[in-house]
Amino acid sequence: MRGRPGGANPGKGFAVSAKTFFRRDFTPYLVFALPLTFLVLFLIYPMAVTVLRAFMPAGNKLVFDSFSLQGFARFFDSPMYLKALWNSFVVSFAVTVFSVLMGVPMGYFVARVRMPAKNLMLSLGILPIIMPSFVGAFTWVILLGRNGVLRHFLNRLLSPLGLQVPPIYGMFGMILCMTLTYYPFVFQLAYGAFASANALLEEAGMLMGATRWRIFRTVTLPLILPSLGASGLLVFVRAIGNFGIPAVIGGDKYVLPTLIYFRVNGFWDLNGAASIAIVNVLITALVLWLQKRMISRREYETISATHGEIQLHQGRLVRGVAILYCAAVLAASLLPQLTIIVMSFATSWVGLFPEGFTLANFLRIPSYSGKEMFNTFFLSALATALAAVLGSIIAYITERKKPRGAALLDLSVMAPFILPGTVVSVALLSAFSGSSFLKLTGTYTIIVISYMVRRTPYVYRSVAANLSQLGPALEEASTIAGANWFYTFRRVSVPLILPSIISGSILTLTTLLQELSTTILLYSSKTRTVPIQIYGAVADGKLGEASALSVVLLVVVFSIIYGMNKSRGKSIVSSFKLG
Amino acid sequence: MSRNLSYHGVDKIFGKGGKNPVHALRDISFTIEPGELFCLLGPSGCGKTTLLRATAGLETISSGRILYGDTDMTSIPPFKRNIGMVFQSFALYPHMNIFENVAYGLRVRKLPSAEIRKRVAEVMELVGLTEELKRNPSPTGLSGGQQQRVAIARALVYEPSLLLLDEPLANLDAKLRRYMRAEIRRIQKATSITAIFVTHDQEEAMAIGDRLAVLRMGVVEQIGTSDHLYTRPNNAFVANFIGKMNFFNARLTGADRARLEGVAVEVTVPPEKNRIPGAAKIGAGAKVLVGARPEHLEVGARPLPGSLPGTVRIIQHLGQVVRYEALLDGEVCDAAVEVDMPSMPPDVREGSRVHVAFKPGLPFLFLPREAD
Numbered sequence: 001m002r003g004r005p006g007g008a009n010p011g012k013g014f015a016v017s018a019k020t021f022f023r024r025d026f027t028p029y030l031v032f033a034l035p036l037t038f039l040v041l042f043l044i045y046p047m048a049v050t051v052l053r054a055f056m057p058a059g060n061k062l063v064f065d066s067f068s069l070q071g072f073a074r075f076f077d078s079p080m081y082l083k084a085l086w087n088s089f090v091v092s093f094a095v096t097v098f099s100v101l102m103g104v105p106m107g108y109f110v111a112r113v114r115m116p117a118k119n120l121m122l123s124l125g126i127l128p129i130i131m132p133s134f135v136g137a138f139t140w141v142i143l144l145g146r147n148g149v150l151r152h153f154l155n156r157l158l159s160p161l162g163l164q165v166p167p168i169y170g171m172f173g174m175i176l177c178m179t180l181t182y183y184p185f186v187f188q189l190a191y192g193a194f195a196s197a198n199a200l201l202e203e204a205g206m207l208m209g210a211t212r213w214r215i216f217r218t219v220t221l222p223l224i225l226p227s228l229g230a231s232g233l234l235v236f237v238r239a240i241g242n243f244g245i246p247a248v249i250g251g252d253k254y255v256l257p258t259l260i261y262f263r264v265n266g267f268w269d270l271n272g273a274a275s276i277a278i279v280n281v282l283i284t285a286l287v288l289w290l291q292k293r294m295i296s297r298r299e300y301e302t303i304s305a306t307h308g309e310i311q312l313h314q315g316r317l318v319r320g321v322a323i324l325y326c327a328a329v330l331a332a333s334l335l336p337q338l339t340i341i342v343m344s345f346a347t348s349w350v351g352l353f354p355e356g357f358t359l360a361n362f363l364r365i366p367s368y369s370g371k372e373m374f375n376t377f378f379l380s381a382l383a384t385a386l387a388a389v390l391g392s393i394i395a396y397i398t399e400r401k402k403p404r405g406a407a408l409l410d411l412s413v414m415a416p417f418i419l420p421g422t423v424v425s426v427a428l429l430s431a432f433s434g435s436s437f438l439k440l441t442g443t444y445t446i447i448v449i450s451y452m453v454r455r456t457p458y459v460y461r462s463v464a465a466n467l468s469q470l471g472p473a474l475e476e477a478s479t480i481a482g483a484n485w486f487y488t489f490r491r492v493s494v495p496l497i498l499p500s501i502i503s504g505s506i507l508t509l510t511t512l513l514q515e516l517s518t519t520i521l522l523y524s525s526k527t528r529t530v531p532i533q534i535y536g537a538v539a540d541g542k543l544g545e546a547s548a549l550s551v552v553l554l555v556v557v558f559s560i561i562y563g564m565n566k567s568r569g570k571s572i573v574s575s576f577k578l579g
Numbered sequence: 580m581s582r583n584l585s586y587h588g589v590d591k592i593f594g595k596g597g598k599n600p601v602h603a604l605r606d607i608s609f610t611i612e613p614g615e616l617f618c619l620l621g622p623s624g625c626g627k628t629t630l631l632r633a634t635a636g637l638e639t640i641s642s643g644r645i646l647y648g649d650t651d652m653t654s655i656p657p658f659k660r661n662i663g664m665v666f667q668s669f670a671l672y673p674h675m676n677i678f679e680n681v682a683y684g685l686r687v688r689k690l691p692s693a694e695i696r697k698r699v700a701e702v703m704e705l706v707g708l709t710e711e712l713k714r715n716p717s718p719t720g721l722s723g724g725q726q727q728r729v730a731i732a733r734a735l736v737y738e739p740s741l742l743l744l745d746e747p748l749a750n751l752d753a754k755l756r757r758y759m760r761a762e763i764r765r766i767q768k769a770t771s772i773t774a775i776f777v778t779h780d781q782e783e784a785m786a787i788g789d790r791l792a793v794l795r796m797g798v799v800e801q802i803g804t805s806d807h808l809y810t811r812p813n814n815a816f817v818a819n820f821i822g823k824m825n826f827f828n829a830r831l832t833g834a835d836r837a838r839l840e841g842v843a844v845e846v847t848v849p850p851e852k853n854r855i856p857g858a859a860k861i862g863a864g865a866k867v868l869v870g871a872r873p874e875h876l877e878v879g880a881r882p883l884p885g886s887l888p889g890t891v892r893i894i895q896h897l898g899q900v901v902r903y904e905a906l907l908d909g910e911v912c913d914a915a916v917e918v919d920m921p922s923m924p925p926d927v928r929e930g931s932r933v934h935v936a937f938k939p940g941l942p943f944l945f946l947p948r949e950a951d
Contacts, residue, residue, distance in 0.1 A: 471668065471670075473666040473667075473668050473670035474670045474672060476635075476637050476657075476664075476666070476670070477664065477666060477670040477733075478683065478687075479636075479637070479657045479658045480635055480637075480657060480658070480660075480662055480663065480664040480734075480743075481658075481663075481683050481684035481687055481733070481734075481737065482658050482659070482661065482684055482687045482688060482737065483658055483683075483687040484658050485658075487687060488658075491683075492672060495674045496672075496673070496674060
């Protein structure tokens with residue numbers, strides 16, 4: 001293996017003597033041991049315990065002498081479990097399909113039609129995924145709830161046709177909400193694929209006499225299929241793991257993440273929750289595998305080195321349709337954000353329109369939610385810093401040292417990427433509660449660990465991609481010049497990957513500030529965060545307080561992302577992409 | 580500076596013990612003299628880059644020894660070997676300006692900053708970048724040729740005992756490549772540093788190297804000066820890799836004589852051009868190859884004594900010579916033969932019937948090629 005530190009040379013004429021042993025550079029091993037220990041202790045071990053617990057009778061006891069399929073049997077004999085499984089399937093599948101249907105045309109329009117304000121559309125198009133998704137959920141209650149202003153007008157429009165807007169609580173609400181939250185993944189990735197496709201390939205088709213539609217069908221679309229598959233998968237994984245939206249507007253319709261929450265919070269039945277978690281993960285893994293299988297046959301290398309300029313559609317009709325479509329989609333998906341800002345300044349919004357302007361909702365924050373504010377920023381910042389170190393070092397190991405089992409390491413770091421937040425919580429609770437050798441329940445530590453486990457993939461991916469692009473020659477040049485491993489790491493590797501560490505960290509920080517699905521199972525009165533506070537306020541019907549807190553989060557997250565895009569000009573959506 | 584570099588039975592097997600071990604280097608043994616500019620030449624995958632990286636310590640070797648003078652380098656980690664290296668991609672640091680790039684090895688060695696400034700200025704003068712050093716831009720703002728010079732300066736500044744160049748010209752355009760190879764030779768001679776230059780381009784290797792080693796599939800096929808390899812190739816592979824060589828199927832009839840397959844033509848070669856090793860122990864009737872470079876043949880519309888009939892496929896005017904590509908009748912030749920003529924003989928056009936003849940005293944004899 002190339003470049004393994006101090007790799008031995010068992011051969012003629014020399015053995016590994018004590019002298020050469022001490023001449024080797026051992027710093028890397030010390031630096032690498034720490035992240036590996038972390039992974040084993042806080043990811044692999046808890047997941048293993050979860051798998052064990054899944055096969056134990058209901059309760060929270062780790063009893064090794066009793067093996068039971070009770071947890072899984074419920075999926076066959078309990079109507080509630082069956083329904084939850086079915087609902088999860090239907091919601092995730094529908095959300096994926098609708099997101100693709102919404103996002104692909106929009107990506108095509110923005111990439112291939114001449115229209116104004118494309119950059120604005122692209123940045124507005126990211127907003128829904130960087131906002132807390134459950135915030136979107138409760139604003140849809142305001143808009144489409146029983147007295148919702150939008151419902152009122154839509155029903156007027158629809159009543160001549162004998163139609164009515166379905167109730168927002170339940171399947172309709174969940175699908176609507178998640179689609180409007182997750183379509184940006186498809187939109188942004190489709191845009192990237194359509195914009196970067198090699199124009200020469202399409203021109204070649206045209207010269208051979210194909211019509212535009214034929215070219216789209218036989219050249220353009222097949223070439224962007226891998227991107228579409230990746231974005232569809234991303235949406236599916238997010239949708240099936242989403243806790244906030246079903247918790248707020250699911251009503252009596254349970255899905256797997258809310259069912260897990262119910263098992264833990266209602267019954268402290270960790271073993272039962274573990275069974276559900278396993279089922280949840282298996283479904284995700286199955287979909288991931290199917291996608292890989294379908295896509296792997298369709299990955300194409302670009303053969304030609306030169307790219308031509310893509311010709312944009314100029315026709316007036318096409319442009320009109322494209323602009324209207326994009327504006328309508330953006331308006332619909334940004335409605336929650338607008339609503340919430342209005343709501344936060346209103347004394348109440350029970351009828352059609354908000355009433356009374358007030359700043360009270362904001363002024364109350366320090367006294368009502370001061371501790372939560374501190375916790376959110378403290379926990380997120382600490383976890384981000386630690387995840388940045390962890391992710392960077394692991395990326396360095398897998399990309400540069402290429403040890404035996406690098407693929408396994410990659411898999412275990414990336415695994416939390418597809419693990420729903422509730423599953424990570426269940427795993428950590430399974431391993432570190434009750435009579436565990438390390439009892440962490442209710443502490444800040446367990447929340448920081450859960451954040452790190454879930455978000456290290458962001459930094460890891462970002463840095464690994466950067467490193468593989470840089471190539472090892474830059475570091476080898478330093479070694480040749482006489483620098484030892486640590487000097488090279490400090491002076492060459494770290495400065496070079498710093499931009500990717502920063503962008504990975506910003507993504508981590510902004511998503512952690514609004515984290516709900518993991519925290520909801522791990523928090524104690526001491527460690528409450530702002531999203532928990534918002535969730536509680538919504539449940540208590542205190543929409544004013546919830547809106548004000550959400551607006552604060554929104555402003556903070558938006559400022560960070562805006563600041564990053566300003567300084568780097570890079571789409572953050574690609575950082576969410578799966579391998 | 581006065582020590583040589585020698586390889587003793589160097590072997591490298593990638594994925595040893597695995598399912599698909601790759602034998603990248605086999606029993607490599609030779610010596611590079613002090614101050615020599617030595618070329619490692621071979622097609623891609625021949626092991627030349629592996630050998631260079633093993634010399635640098637970036638690659639471990641499976642067995643054998645690499646000695647610098649009497650010092651065994653094999654177990655010395657790369658950062659303690661005091662070697663300078665120029666990478667194919669140049670590997671300049673985009674986060675440092677060119678001064679810091681060049682000063683890197685000196686900073687590693689903790690030299691005082693006045694000394695660093697002086698040595699960087701000296702080496703930049705040597706590579707002809709004094710003006711650029713005053714502006715001191717980031718390397719990304721330089722042209723390809725200038726980046727190349729910075730890379731060379733960075734490798735030379737700490738006075739390494741050995742300079743390694745890994746296809747350093749591959750990223751430059753054709754004109755700059757010819758210019759820079761002369762520059763590299765000038766700089767190497769000015770510093771009289773021992774240098775190893777890896778390339779797959781035989782023209783480049785012949786132009787720049789004091790001596791060349793031709794590698795194929797991890798084996799050194801031949802070592803010698805450009806002239807030696809061109810006029811005395813050891814085997815058919817080297818003969819056709821260093822310049823073009825046409826091969827004719829034949830059977831041995833005497834000591835330095837062979838009869839061409841399927842035609843009644845016998846070719847006699849001078850003893851020094853019989854490149855069949857004495858150890859081969861083959862007698863009359865054995866299959867051999869008669870080799871002739873394009874300039875060792877001539878074409879004409881009329882038959883000459885001992886000429887072979889064929890058809891012209893393509894005529895290319897290359898300036899100094901006209902190259903004819905002809906397909907010979909029968910099975911004497913597996914591929915079209917290339918013939919260089921100083922001028923265009925009349926009555927020979929593309930598609931014409933022609934006769935190809937050997938100029939006396941010039942052809943070679945080789946053993947048939949093993950399957951490659």
